[in-house]
Amino acid sequence: xxxxxxxxxxxxxxxxxxxxxxxxxxxxxxxxxxxxxxxxxxxxxxxxxxxxxxxxxxxxxxxxxxxxxxxxxxxxxxxxxxxxxxxxxxxxxxxxxxxxxxxxxxxxxxxxxxxxxxxxxxxxxxxxxxxxxxxxxxxxxxxxxxxxxxxxxxxxxxxxxxxxxxxxxxxxxxxxxxxxxxxxxxxxxxxxxxxxxxxxxxxxxxxxxxxxxxxxxxxxxxxxxxxxxxxxxxxxxxxxxxxxxxxxxxxxxxxxxxxxxxxxxxxxxxxxxxxxxxxxxxxxx
Amino acid sequence: xxxxxxxxxxxxxxxxxxxxxxxxxxxxxxxxxxxxxxxxxxxxxxxxxxxxxxxxxxxxxxxxxxxxxxxxxxxxxxxxxxxxxxxxxxxxxxxxxxxxxxxxxxxxxxxxxxxxxxxxxxxxxxxxxxxxxxxxxxxxxxxxxxxxxxxxxxxxxxxxxxxxxxxxxxxxxxxxxxxxxxxxxxxxxxxxxxxxxxxxxxxxxxxxxxxxxxxxxxxxxxxxxxxxxxxxxxxxxxxxxxxxxxxxxxxxxxxxxxxxxxxxxxxxxxxxxxxxxxxxxxxxxxxxxxxxxxxxxxxxxxxxxxxxxxxxxxxxxxxxxxxxxxxxxxxxxxxxxxxxxxxxxxxxxxxxxxxxxxxxxxxxxxxxxxxxxxxxxxxxxxxxxxxxxxxxxxxxxxxxxxxxxxxxxxxxxxxxxxxxxxxxxxxxxxxxxxxxxxxxxxxxxxxxxxxxxxxxxxxxxxxxxxxxxxxxxxxxxxxxxxxxx
Ligand SMILES: Cc1cc2nc3c(=O)[nH]c(=O)nc-3n(C[C@H](O)[C@H](O)[C@H](O)COP(=O)(O)OP(=O)(O)OC[C@H]3O[C@@H](n4cnc5c(N)ncnc54)[C@H](O)[C@@H]3O)c2cc1C
Ligand code: SF4
Ligand code: FES
Numbered sequence: 204x205x206x207x208x209x210x211x212x213x214x215x216x217x218x219x220x221x222x223x224x225x226x227x228x229x230x231x232x233x234x235x236x237x238x239x240x241x242x243x244x245x246x247x248x249x250x251x252x253x254x255x256x257x258x259x260x261x262x263x264x265x266x267x268x269x270x271x272x273x274x275x276x277x278x279x280x281x282x283x284x285x286x287x288x289x290x291x292x293x294x295x296x297x298x299x300x301x302x303x304x305x306x307x308x309x310x311x312x313x314x315x316x317x318x319x320x321x322x323x324x325x326x327x328x329x330x331x332x333x334x335x336x337x338x339x340x341x342x343x344x345x346x347x348x349x350x351x352x353x354x355x356x357x358x359x360x361x362x363x364x365x366x367x368x369x370x371x372x373x374x375x376x377x378x379x380x381x382x383x384x385x386x387x388x389x390x391x392x393x394x395x396x397x398x399x400x401x402x403x404x405x406x407x408x409x410x411x412x413x414x415x416x417x418x419x420x421x422x423x424x425x426x427x428x429x430x431x432x433x434x435x436x437x438x439x440x441x442x443x444x445x446x447x448x449x450x451x452x453x454x455x456x457x458x459x460x461x462x463x464x465x466x467x468x469x470x471x472x473x474x475x476x477x478x479x480x481x482x483x484x485x486x487x488x
Numbered sequence: 489x490x491x492x493x494x495x496x497x498x499x500x501x502x503x504x505x506x507x508x509x510x511x512x513x514x515x516x517x518x519x520x521x522x523x524x525x526x527x528x529x530x531x532x533x534x535x536x537x538x539x540x541x542x543x544x545x546x547x548x549x550x551x552x553x554x555x556x557x558x559x560x561x562x563x564x565x566x567x568x569x570x571x572x573x574x575x576x577x578x579x580x581x582x583x584x585x586x587x588x589x590x591x592x593x594x595x596x597x598x599x600x601x602x603x604x605x606x607x608x609x610x611x612x613x614x615x616x617x618x619x620x621x622x623x624x625x626x627x628x629x630x631x632x633x634x635x636x637x638x639x640x641x642x643x644x645x646x647x648x649x650x651x652x653x654x655x656x657x658x659x660x661x662x663x664x665x666x667x668x669x670x671x672x673x674x675x676x677x678x679x680x681x682x683x684x685x686x687x688x689x690x691x692x693x694x695x696x697x698x699x700x701x702x703x704x705x706x707x708x709x710x711x712x713x714x715x716x717x718x719x720x721x722x723x724x725x726x727x728x729x730x731x732x733x734x735x736x737x738x739x740x741x742x743x744x745x746x747x748x749x750x751x752x753x754x755x756x757x758x759x760x761x762x763x764x765x766x767x768x769x770x771x772x773x774x775x776x777x778x779x780x781x782x783x784x785x786x787x788x789x790x791x792x793x794x795x796x797x798x799x800x801x802x803x804x805x806x807x808x809x810x811x812x813x814x815x816x817x818x819x820x821x822x823x824x825x826x827x828x829x830x831x832x833x834x835x836x837x838x839x840x841x842x843x844x845x846x847x848x849x850x851x852x853x854x855x856x857x858x859x860x861x862x863x864x865x866x867x868x869x870x871x872x873x874x875x876x877x878x879x880x881x882x883x884x885x886x887x888x889x890x891x892x893x894x895x896x897x898x899x900x901x902x903x904x905x906x907x908x909x910x911x912x913x914x915x916x917x918x919x920x921x922x923x924x925x926x927x928x929x930x931x932x933x934x935x936x937x938x939x940x941x942x943x944x945x946x947x948x949x950x951x952x953x954x955x956x957x958x959x960x961x962x963x964x965x966x967x968x969x970x971x972x973x
Contacts, residue, residue, distance in 0.1 A: 233710050243667060249760065249769040250667075275769055290667045292704040422760065422770075425665050425706055426892050427675075427732040428752035432743060439736065439743075444893065458743055461845040465745045469771030476766055 207287035211264060216346040219271045220314065221280055222256070227291050228263030236321035237299030237416065237448050240267065241424040243290040244282070249275050252421045254393075254447070255294060256317035265291075268317030268346075274473040295424045296447045299414070303329040304388040308380055309355075310336045310373050310402055312394025316347055318416055319393045320354075327354045334380055334387075335359065338373035338394070342366035374401040381409045389414065392451065396460050403451035415451035417442045420465060433459050493537050500603040503532040505610055510825040514795050517679045517763055520822055521585070529614040533562040536606045539598055544608060547596040550942045552576045554593060554608055561615060570619035573612060578651045579644060579941060581620060581686045582673060584613025586785075587938050590817045620689060627696040633657035635955045638722040640707045640895070643671020644937045645728035645928025647694060648944030649951070654697040656952055661722075662694075663705040668759060671730055673937070675759035676751070678789050680796070681819070708898035713924060724923045724951045727910060728944060731929035733890040737781070741839030742885075746775055746847035750786045750886035757793050775881030776800045779850050781836055782886035783813040788820065790884045791828045802828050803878060807835040807855045807868040833857070833868065837875065839883055849877045888934050895930075909933055917950035925951055 212224035230240070239254045257266035271280045282288070299322055307326050311319035316337045327333050335355040339345050340363045352358045359376045360368030369376055373394070381387060390413040392402035399415040406413040419431040419442040426444035433440050436453035440446065506522040507513070513520050524532065536558040544554045553572050560569035573580040589595075589609035597605035635658050639646045642664040650660045668674050670687045695701065707713065707729075716722045734749030736742050753772070756762040760770035778794040780787050783806035791802045804823070806813060809832045813820060824830070833855040840849040854874035857866040891908030903911045903920035910919055910926040919926050927943030929935055952958035 229710055247761075247768045290704050292665070292667070292706065294709055295706065422752060422755050423666065426894065427734070428755050429734040429736070429749040430752045434743060439738075458845075461745060462743065464845075466771045466773050469765070469773060473766055473769060473771070 207289050208291040209287045210282060210284055213282070213284045215280075216268070217344045219280075220268065220344065220346065221271070222266060222268045222317075222346075223282075224259075224262075224264045224266045225288070225291055226263060227265050230291065230293050231258045231260050231263050231265050234258040234265055234294040235298030236301060236325045237296065237318075238294035239296050239418070239424070239443075239447055240265070240291060240293035241295060241421065242267070242279075242288060242292070244275070244279055244288045246289065248278075248289070250290070250292075250422060250424065251275055252295075252418055252424055252443070254318035254416060254418060255321060257321055265293075266317075268314060270314045273470045274477040277474070277477060292424065296443055297445065299325070299391075299448050301325045301329065304331045306332040306334065306384055306387045308334045308336065308377060308384070308387055308390045310338075310377055310390065310392040310394070312338045312373050312392075312398040313340070313344070315392075315394030315398070315416075316351075319391060320347060320350060322391050323351065323354050332356050334384065336361065336373045336376045336380070338362070338376075338398075339367075340364065372401070373398065374405050377402055378405045381406060381411065385409075387411050391415075396456060396463065399451060400456040400460075403454070403456075407452055413451040414448050415454060416447045417449060417454070417459065418447060419459060420463065433462075493534075495537070495599060495602050498535045498537070498599070498603075499531065502535075502604045502607050503528050503610075505607075510822075510827070513680065514792075514826045517796055519683050520680050521818075523617055524610055524614045526618075529561055529611060529618075530564070532607050532611055533558050535599060536562070537598060543596040543598055544593040544606075547593040548576075549592065549936075549938045550576045550945070552593075552612075557615060558606070558608070558611055561611060566615060566618045567623060569615040570623070573615055577938070577941060578648050578945075579690055579937070580612050581616035582644070582682060582690065583938050583941070584609050584611075584616055585682050585686075586677060586816070588816045588936065592938070620686075625693050625696065627693065628655065629698070630655060630657035632659065633955070633957050635659065635723045635957065636661070636721055637724045637726065637951060637955075638663060638716045638720070639726045639728060640713075641665075641671060641728040641730060641928070641930075642669035642691070642701065643728055643730050643928060643940060644673065645730075645930075645940040645944035645947075646671070646726065647690060648941040649726045649728060649925075649927065649948045650694055650699050650944075651697065652945055652948035653951060654694070654699050656948075656957055658952075658955070658957070660698070661700040661702060663702050663707050663711075665704075665706040665729075666759065667703050669701050669703065671728075672732075675755050676786065676789065678754070678758055678793050680792070681789065706894065708894040713895070713899045713902070713921070717923060724925065724954055726944070726947050726951065727895055727919070727924065727926040727930060728928045728940070729892060729895055729930045730940075731889045731891050731909070731934050733892045734885065735887045735890055736885055737836065737887065739836060739838050741841055741847070744839055744841040744847045745845050746773075746881055747839060747883045748773075748885065750780075750782070750790050750884055751889070753790055753884050754786075754793065757797065763793070763797060772797060774799065775847070777880040778802045778882040778884065779836075779878055779880040780804045780884045780886055782806060782888070783808075783810075783815055783820075783830075784886060784888070785815045785819055786888075787884075787886035788815045788823050788828075790886050792823055792826060794882070794884070795826055795828065799882075803831055803880070804828055805831045805834045805836060805850075805852060805878070807833065808857065808866075809833060812865070831878070835868065835870065836883075840877065847881050847883055849879050850883055851875055851877050889929075891930060891933075899924075907933065916954070917947050918954065923954060925954075
């Protein structure tokens with residue numbers, strides 16, 4: 204299998220957000236909502252965790268949505284349809300425990316919109332009433348609106364700057380929906396850590412279980428290194444084997460946010476070096 | 489005219505191993521021990537008395553014909569020396585480098601009673617390296633036996649099992665979770681102790697024997713064991729997944745930034761080639777003052793990697809004494825030579841952090857060895873009032889590992905013990921599931937390369953019997969003869 208995994212489709216959603224549909228029939232067959240993958244593009248590359256955003260067993264493909272934040276994800280953005288990547292390992296983690304709920308609220312923030320989608324679809328397939336909230340910084344960054352609309356009984360869109368949908372954060376819309384729908388049985392919130400944390404704070408007084416997906420810093424993604432460790436309910440957990448989904452009301456977000464900064468300096472240096480190389484080669488980073 | 493060799497006629501001192509100087513090697517990742525030259529090997533081989541009743545063999549977990557291969561070296565028949573080794577050990581080049589010879593074969597060597605024991609490990613390495621440099625690997629092509637076996641994990645246990653099965657004509661596929669084959673030999677043990685080219689050559693040999701290796705395949709996730717057997721047509725399965733689930737101590741501060749498990753640190757450095765960051769993308773994130781907790785081989789590897797990564801000071805902290813350290817004697821010795829500091833009888837009580845959540849120190853307490861416990865080991869006890877702080881910005885936990893739960897969780901009916909290690913039937917070597925065998929660290933807990941190799945080979949014998957490719961009695965006899973039982 205040294206030929207790698209082919210990117211059969213690429214869509215660019217914004218200057219920093221893009222989607223890959225990758226040919227990996229075995230992974231597609233085994234993937235469930237909530238799973239993630241470890242991806243490495245070449246020999247020198249890092250192993251990067253990416254949450255499964257969709258899978259198509261017929262086509263034998265798995266979809267991931269990526270944000271170009273560091274050197275590796277920028278380099279990945281430069282790849283085109285038809286290119287291959289070296290490693291595409293998965294599905295990893297525990298699949299989301301999706302059971303029929305009469306009413307669920309699914310919240311996706313920014314990039315988190317993508318991994319919420321397979322959960323939304325699974326809840327819909329089980330016959331749940333699905334209320335979706337997807338949030339972006341600004342209108343130009345909005346993606347998968349139609350995909351979400353097709354599976355949602357209600358779809359709410361929020362933008363930070365008010366350029367589309369509600370002005371403000373997804374957490375504000377969540378507050379509103381929880382007040383309106385007292386019969387909500389579960390909230391799923393996926394996105395940047397501060398967003399997941401605020402959503403948990405919002406849902407806590409309502410006593411509604413809120414599942415979050417923690418994409419902590421990983422190396423192997425199989426329980427071997429402990430890089431991904433998080434404290435949940437006062438206990439040590441490995442996000443890659445015990446999660447990535449956890450009960451958000453139990454997660455120690457302070458610690459997690461601190462641990463996310465472990466390699467900030469190195470990442471910054473790598474990125475600068477990459478930008479410098481691109482500049483010298485006359486490419487856009 | 490032949491003179492009979494006796495303890496009085498052989499050179500008393502062991503032939504020293506040529507090594508990189510400590511100050512030089514502490515700054516590079518190249519191999520520390522350079523290996524014997526031919527004259528050195530011949531001199532050392534000459535020290536073996538070729539005992540009629542060799543005591544050394546009983547100390548070897550796989551029962552290598554030690555005087556046999558040493559005699560072949562002395563006669564300069566290196567091909568035979570290598571063949572003798574390979575009969576019992578599929579990875580002599582690896583074992584010659586990493587086995588704890590001082591507590592296995594060499595400790596029993598008769599020469600050791602009056603003088604220093606024969607350097608069996610160094611000779612093993614010599615024969616393997618010589619073969620690698622001078623001979624084409626011969627790969628016997630067996631008639632296909634019409635059976636398929638799946639091996640889960642490409643560490644020493646999996647490699648040994650695969651080699652034996654392939655030799656018997658079984659169609660073997662190894663499934664490896666990582667993007668690289670070799671298990672701990674690749675992701676754990678660093679380059680300066682075991683060059684990756686040595687492991688790669690062994691893997692290449694396996695492939696030449698017709699073994700297929702599927703990387704990036706996490707069994708239990710991509711396919712389960714029942715799927716392998718029912719859908720993929722494998723007649724037997726071997727689980728050699730190792731015990732790679734890091735342990736922490738449960739003291740305050742373990743999740744501070746700057747605290748690593750040995751596995752995280754070593755995979756970043758070795759598997760991901762973080763020692764060549766930024767050429768390789770994976771950062772290591774190590775600081776300047778490093779503490780390593782534990783004193784086994786893993787701890788030595790971490791400490792010495794940290795030094796080579798540019799740490800200003802590296803301190804190993806262990807709650808017992810040097811005598812109880814489970815590391816190979818040579819590794820301890822090398823670490824000391826390189827300037828690693830040791831705090832024996834010392835145990836961490838908490839890791840201290842600064843306002844930003846980074847490690848700023850480690851508070852420790854002195855220990856003393858108390859009464860022997862049930863296992864006969866003297867348990868370390870805290871000495872109240874002896875707390876002190878080591879100023880460090882990085883702490884690496886090398887306290888061993890536990891069983892990874894992925895396989896057990898995804899394989900209904902697979903029996904494990906209370907620690908999650910897989911249980912075997914003593915007679916057949918089979919797990920609680922028909923056709924599923926296991927061996928190595930996932931059965932015993934963290935052990936050694938040679939024990940994992942031995943377990944892989946024993947499982948292969950059991951699998952061949954299960955597959956009807958080998959009569960049961962014959963091999964049981966052979967095994968009994970081998971272990972001297
Ligand atoms: C840093 C370090 C230094 C050591 N030094 C020495 C030494 O000097 N001498 C010595 O004798 N011993 C040493 N050991 C111990 C020795 O390496 C182990 O005992 C030995 O490697 C165990 O072999 P194994 O085949 O059971 O497992 P491993 O070598 O751990 O290999 C298991 C393989 O299985 C793979 N795997 C796990 N789960 C799955 C899955 N679900 N699907 C597919 N693949 C999977 C893993 O990725 C891994 O590649 C050391 C160990 C460490 C960590
Ligand atoms: S015990 Fe020592 S001297 Fe005797 S055969 Fe073994 S290695 Fe040689
Ligand atoms: S990423 Fe290594 S244990 Fe989770």
